Amino acid sequence: MSAQGVNTWDQFIEGIWKQNPVFVMVLGMCPTLAVTVSAMNALAMGVATMFVLVCSCLLVSLMRSIVPKEVRIATYIVIIATFVTVVDYAIQAVSLALYDALGAFIQLIVVNCMILGRAEAHASKNPPWIAVINAVGMGIGFAIGLLSLGVVREILGSGTLFGVSLFGEGFQPWVVMVLPPGGFFVLGGWLLVFALWEKRKQAKEAAK
Amino acid sequence: MTTNTVPETQATPTGAMLRTLGLVSAICGLIIVSSYHGTYTAVQANKKLATERAVKSVIPAAKSIAEYWLAPGGSPEIAKGGDLPAGTIKFFAGYDAEGKLNGIAAEGGAKGYADVVRVMYGYSPECQCINGLSIVSSRETPGIGDKVDSSKSNVDKDFMANFKALDAKLNADKTALANGIKAVKHGTKTSPWQIDAISGATITSRAVANGINDSAKALLPKLVPQLDKIRSKS
């Protein structure tokens, strides 16, 4: 997209709804299912990924005119890995408990197909300002995706939300929700909900 | 990552590629090194805080803690900074207000249901037994495997009772533990060196037991004969 005539709001909103990385593009699945055992972890992972995405897209966009196309993938990967390392140390400095909970998936942000895809498809072709806005939108979309999973899994699987108990002592948690199968089921469920919504929208438009 | 299909006339000269890669590496290297050093003190402080908290929870009477390193064939020495040399065992000694030894703490770990379960256990030289347990890190199933964790509200009290006086005596010539610490099926505990596993959480219970056993059988035969060297705070 050329710099002129580009609606900044469109750039921002693109990642949140139309091209939501979790629900539409189905990218970055590994952290999505693994760390969304609780809403807090999901939020932390979303923020960490957004940080890496924004910084990487900024640097890639700044360097887009001097990176030869043959080595561009290697360059993007090195840049992404750099910011993932920064986030890794930042989380350790802030909270060891959070670092332990997120585990190896912090470092696995580097192979999140969403970041590399964004750098390649968008940041390398747009000026820094546009690239950053789009990256922020994508990051927020990803965080929303993670949160929607984390909230459902935590409420059903532990009876709490952000650590705050919701149902009192008698609640029998649906433990499978915080186990691996639960991750699969909840995401599949969300996609089903969206498919249903899409179908209803199309039926409404067809009826007009 | 796929092979380059651009015709030769448009290929970038190698010099330019190397120059760019060099520039990118330099910038990234700078970012990494500065973030590493910028967060180093905070990370070390966090780790120290977490360790101290774990040690204090297994040696409650300790007023001060000292970290020791025990090299194979050597005597316990105050820990130096840097990485632990291979074969050296790390442990903590708790001292009361008068500087007298009132407990030893060490870390252990073994594979549980999901991932490694890391524990910190307290050893009392007076009763030659393990009298404290704290879970350092675990990723066990919530509601089932986390019953071993005394910091969680659903901790299994009968399981924690195992660790009031878990026998860790050495054999006659002090070369090994007299009896290995093992987890046994819930309700079948007969000896003071066994751990009664939590019914329905056998794998996690076994991980705790194995973690303690592996650490104790490596540390105690070397440490107990030399305990007098660290009886008072140096």
Next chain:
Amino acid sequence: MTDSAFQIFVNILLANNMVLAMFLGLCPFLGVSARLDTAVPMGLATTFVMLVASLCAFGLNLVLTALHLEFLRLICYIVIIASAVQLVEMVLKKYSPVLFRALGIYLPLITTNCAVLGVALFQTSREYNFVQSMAFALGGGAGFTLALVLMASVRERLQLSNVPNLIQGTSLTLMLGGILSLCFMGFAGVGG
């Protein structure tokens, strides 16, 4: 860690299956598992890359630790993996062009497969020695291939069934993955 190589292999193959329990390698699992004849070569190619990556990561880690350059670990690992994938691509192109064309875009995507980097990262954090690392990588690749083959077989059968339109696609694959994951939970405790 005192686990034997065999225990590690069986553990990551069954009880803690790389895809279904540890959530590594999901993108190809959801993407390439539609047909058995693409699933099997993908699994084998990934296993090979895992072995090479594990080997190099082990050696690299020794070097980096000796030089106190641990903060460069992530970058070095990912560069190694990218190179290993290039190697596999070149080998396949030369010796089996049919397979190369069949795998198409999925081959370079092994670079961004969390499973390969995950193997390198986990073997480092669990401080496995050389034999344990090899067993871990082999088991990881086998576990990945197993999950892929199972999913592909089921999906091929489902193409002939009457599945509601609404759930078709990724939603169905995820639900299937969930059921497979539930089944694999039955392997808990296997391999010690």
